[in-house]
Amino acid sequence: MKAIKIKSIKKSFKNVPVYDIVGLPNQNFVGEKMLLHNCDEAVRFATSADWAKQESKELKKKLAQVRTKHLFYILCFPMKFDKIESNYLQSFVNYWIDLFDRGVGAIYIKDRNPLKDTWAKDYFKKLSSYNEFTSSHKVHDILKKHPNFWTMIKFPKPPRWLYERYLKVREKNIYDEESIMQNVSKEDIQRAFLILALRDIMQNDTTLTMHRILMHIKNEYDVLLPKSCVQILIDDARQLVDKIKDDATKLS
Numbered sequence: 001m002k003a004i005k006i007k008s009i010k011k012s013f014k015n016v017p018v019y020d021i022v023g024l025p026n027q028n029f030v031g032e033k034m035l036l037h038n039c040d041e042a043v044r045f046a047t048s049a050d051w052a053k054q055e056s057k058e059l060k061k062k063l064a065q066v067r068t069k070h071l072f073y074i075l076c077f078p079m080k081f082d083k084i085e086s087n088y089l090q091s092f093v094n095y096w097i098d099l100f101d102r103g104v105g106a107i108y109i110k111d112r113n114p115l116k117d118t119w120a121k122d123y124f125k126k127l128s129s130y131n132e133f134t135s136s137h138k139v140h141d142i143l144k145k146h147p148n149f150w151t152m153i154k155f156p157k158p159p160r161w162l163y164e165r166y167l168k169v170r171e172k173n174i175y176d177e178e179s180i181m182q183n184v185s186k187e188d189i190q191r192a193f194l195i196l197a198l199r200d201i202m203q204n205d206t207t208l209t210m211h212r213i214l215m216h217i218k219n220e221y222d223v224l225l226p227k228s229c230v231q232i233l234i235d236d237a238r239q240l241v242d243k244i245k246d247d248a249t250k251l252s
Contacts, residue, residue: 082121090118095150098143103155104136108148120147164228171232175239181247189244192237199234 081096089096096119099105110118128142136152143149158166174180202208210227218224 081119096148097153100130100139101132101136103157105153105155106139106143107150107153108146109150111148123147167232168235171236171239174236175243181243184240189240192240195234195237196241199237 081098094110096108097105098108108119111120112118123146127145130139130142140152198213202210202213210230214225214227214230
């Protein structure tokens with residue numbers, strides 16, 4: 001075949017449809033005597049379960065920014081470790097913490113040998129099983145056999161004020177989910193109206209206060225409920241009722 005030299009490349013202002021060839025192991029092709037390559041988005045879509053394209057792209061940017069500052073970036077993936085996209089594990093993650101119990105976890109470090117699996121994920125299949133009733137010492141003896149295991153870590157208990165702020169943020173955002181009503185039962189709705197009715201009675205009847213209700217629960221059932229806990233229940237009930245009213249308005 002005679003070699004062809006490209007003299008110049010000009011930008012075309014015409015919209016010409018192009019297509020990616022997916023479903024094949026190779027992403028390079030020869031067409032019209034030119035070497036072609038599928039676009040990056042098509043490759044990612046064809047070769048991986050891209051659970052959130054835009055979120056994934058933004059997350060990679062943030063990870064790249066904080067890594068240069070030597071900061072810990074705490075992530076919560078709603079999936080198993082072996083389901084996390086390999087680009088995160090290979091390029092952005094240097095330490096991995098498995099929280100196997102409340103406030104207790106195991107730290108794994110990256111193996112930099114380029115000929116080995118960075119995180120030796122398959123090695124977990126060789127380890128013994130453990131559950132929530134297994135003691136931390138027993139779990140440590142099991143996990144320390146993994147080649148990437150480094151040490152155990154125990155997170156301190158957060159102060160009460162920080163935990164209460166977390167609960168407020170969590171409860172405030174929970175009803176923003178479009179599918180939240182699929183998990184709400186008829187009993188949940190009735191309970192929410194009952195709680196709000198009790199709140200309205202307390203606001204209009206000065207003799208019935210939150211303190212009196214809590215003291216009644218303490219005296220009758222020997223259970224001491226924090227006022228903040230009751231307030232969270234009231235806020236949750238209010239948000240659920242507001243959500244129901246908002247959905248009813250949209251349908252009417």
